[in-house]
Amino acid sequence: MKKKDQNIAVRQSADDLIIQAPVAISFLKSNSLVIESANSHILELWEKQADIIGRPLAFVLSAPGQLHYVKSVQDVYKSGHIHFGYETPIRLNRNGHNNLFYFDFVYKPVKDSSNNTVGVMVVATEVTKQVVARQLLEEAEERLRLAIEATGIANWDMDLLNNDVIASSRLSEIFGYDADETLTYQQLFGAVHPDDKCVVDMAFEEAIKSSIYLCETRIVWADGSIRWIRTTGKVLYDDHHKPLRMLGTTIDITKRKQEEIMKNDFIAMASHELKTPLTSLKAYTQLLVSKAKKAGDEFFINALEKSENQINKMARLIYGFLDMSKIESGKLQLNTQAFDINELFDEIIADKLLIAPDHVLSFKSGQTIQINADKEKIAQVIGNFISNAVKYSPKGSAITLAVKKLSENLRISVKDEGIGLKVRDQQSVFQRFYRVEDESTRGLSGFGIGLYLSAEIIRLHHGKIAVESEEGKGAEFYFLLPLQTDPN
Numbered sequence: 326m327k328k329k330d331q332n333i334a335v336r337q338s339a340d341d342l343i344i345q346a347p348v349a350i351s352f353l354k355s356n357s358l359v360i361e362s363a364n365s366h367i368l369e370l371w372e373k374q375a376d377i378i379g380r381p382l383a384f385v386l387s388a389p390g391q392l393h394y395v396k397s398v399q400d401v402y403k404s405g406h407i408h409f410g411y412e413t414p415i416r417l418n419r420n421g422h423n424n425l426f427y428f429d430f431v432y433k434p435v436k437d438s439s440n441n442t443v444g445v446m447v448v449a450t451e452v453t454k455q456v457v458a459r460q461l462l463e464e465a466e467e468r469l470r471l472a473i474e475a476t477g478i479a480n481w482d483m484d485l486l487n488n489d490v491i492a493s494s495r496l497s498e499i500f501g502y503d504a505d506e507t508l509t510y511q512q513l514f515g516a517v518h519p520d521d522k523c524v525v526d527m528a529f530e531e532a533i534k535s536s537i538y539l540c541e542t543r544i545v546w547a548d549g550s551i552r553w554i555r556t557t558g559k560v561l562y563d564d565h566h567k568p569l570r571m572l573g574t575t576i577d578i579t580k581r582k583q584e585e586i587m588k589n590d591f592i593a594m595a596s597h598e599l600k601t602p603l604t605s606l607k608a609y610t611q612l613l614v615s616k617a618k619k620a621g622d623e624f625f626i627n628a629l630e631k632s633e634n635q636i637n638k639m640a641r642l643i644y645g646f647l648d649m650s651k652i653e654s655g656k657l658q659l660n661t662q663a664f665d666i667n668e669l670f671d672e673i674i675a676d677k678l679l680i681a682p683d684h685v686l687s688f689k690s691g692q693t694i695q696i697n698a699d700k701e702k703i704a705q706v707i708g709n710f711i712s713n714a715v716k717y718s719p720k721g722s723a724i725t726l727a728v729k730k731l732s733e734n735l736r737i738s739v740k741d742e743g744i745g746l747k748v749r750d751q752q753s754v755f756q757r758f759y760r761v762e763d764e765s766t767r768g769l770s771g772f773g774i775g776l777y778l779s780a781e782i783i784r785l786h787h788g789k790i791a792v793e794s795e796e797g798k799g800a801e802f803y804f805l806l807p808l809q810t811d812p813n
């Protein structure tokens with residue numbers, strides 16, 4: 326092929342490249358920036374037709390808003406230096422709508438073999454999608470930031486390798502410092518109340534294992550005053566499950582805690598005051614029952630036994646409230662002893678007529694199983710399971726008690742044929758004051774503290790409490806007690 330033909334072929338393929346390129350391209354020649362070639366994308370940007378080819382850029386883009394654009398290209402020609410423009414907004418008519426679109430621009434000088442600028446290559450890439458996505462993200466972040474600010478929550482990011490903490494200014498305020506003061510890991514952990522340090526350590530250990538950090542603790546401000554904070558966090562790991570960072574939020578809960586403490590103190594005081602008159606009421610009623618029995622007065626025997634039953638119910642409730650306030654102040658203690666669990670069941674079953682007069686209560690005594698636990702409190706948990714089984718299942722139905730020795734634990738269960746529980750309620754019933762409120766429980770009274778107390782008692786024994794149930798098909802409440810360890 327002759328040299329001239331070769332040049333024509335090279336030109337042709339360069340033009341094809343420009344025309345077919347997925348980005349907007351134009352080549353402008355000589356210092357008057359004559360449009361040598363322009364593909365359909367750049368014609369759309371300029372809002373022109375192909376008849377502009379061969380005309381100078383300044384002539385084609387002569388509207389006042391386009392002058393700065395032409396000037397930038399002229400500057401590139403004169404200086405010989407490349408120019409980049411990012412996310413330039415341009416209004417375009419597309420599909421009958423006039424909207425704003427965004428483009429990244431490159432104006433590249435084209436040089437001859439003597440390094441003289443002979444033209445400028447203009448390339449524009451549309452970045453509208455990226456810009457809009459980023460703007461939406463920024464808006465969402467801003468909304469989140471405003472929401473966080475409004476709720477007084479501080480957020481933070483802790484590097485678990487070198488303990489660096491990046492936090493919002495609210496964290497400094499929560500710890501009693503000026504908002505613009507940056508706090509170190511040492512300052513944050515140093516502020517934890519000495520009595521709560523082990524709670525924080527335990528929550529931290531748990532977070533490394535489960536990825537979730539949750540802790541309510543006291544902190545001491547520089548002026549000696551005490552505040553309560555609630556911190557939640559999530560641990561992020563590397564590919565080898567090595568903990569890298571923890572992201573989280575902290576909120577000041579001092580007011581809520583003070584109210585809780587006041588409420589708790591009131592419950593403790595009221596229950597304590599009620600205990601003494603109730604004890605003497607119970608003693609007198611028992612005396613009257615035995616007198617009525619001696620006199621053989623059926624009416625009095627019946628009425629007084631019913632009163633005694635109600636007094637017992639009231640006593641259980643009051644002792645429950647007392648235990649709850651002890652748990653809240655961390656004062657519920659175990660009084661452990663070694664005993665055979667079957668003996669305990671036999672004692673419970675002995676009161677069968679009293680605790681479940683209208684149900685078929687069954688328990689098969691098995692091999693001797695010695696455990697080390699607080700007998701009275703374990704009896705309280707089993708008693709609570711049984712009274713719930715009675716309350717939430719129909720008269721005449723079966724309640725089955727069972728003890729099973731597993732490899733490391735003892736499994737103690739109470740199964741009924743009652744209303745059962747929805748899956749969503751199965752975790753929550755162990756929370757304080759939680760009660761299932763629906764058609765099936767309407768008219769059944771209670772405070773929602775029995776299972777909470779049971780869960781705390783089992784937790785103190787380092788055991789596990791749970792329920793297996795299907796709605797409408799009964800429930801099996803059970804707990805596991807470690808066979809080896811002494812809870813103390």
Ligand code: ADP
Binds near residue numbers: 772
């Ligand atoms: P209370 O029975 O006084 O409300 P509990 O803490 O003992 O408090 O129980 C919490 C809730 O768990 C109850 O309100 C009830 O909805 C549910 N529950 C407990 N035991 C059973 C059971 N055996 N069957 C069905 N629901 C139960």
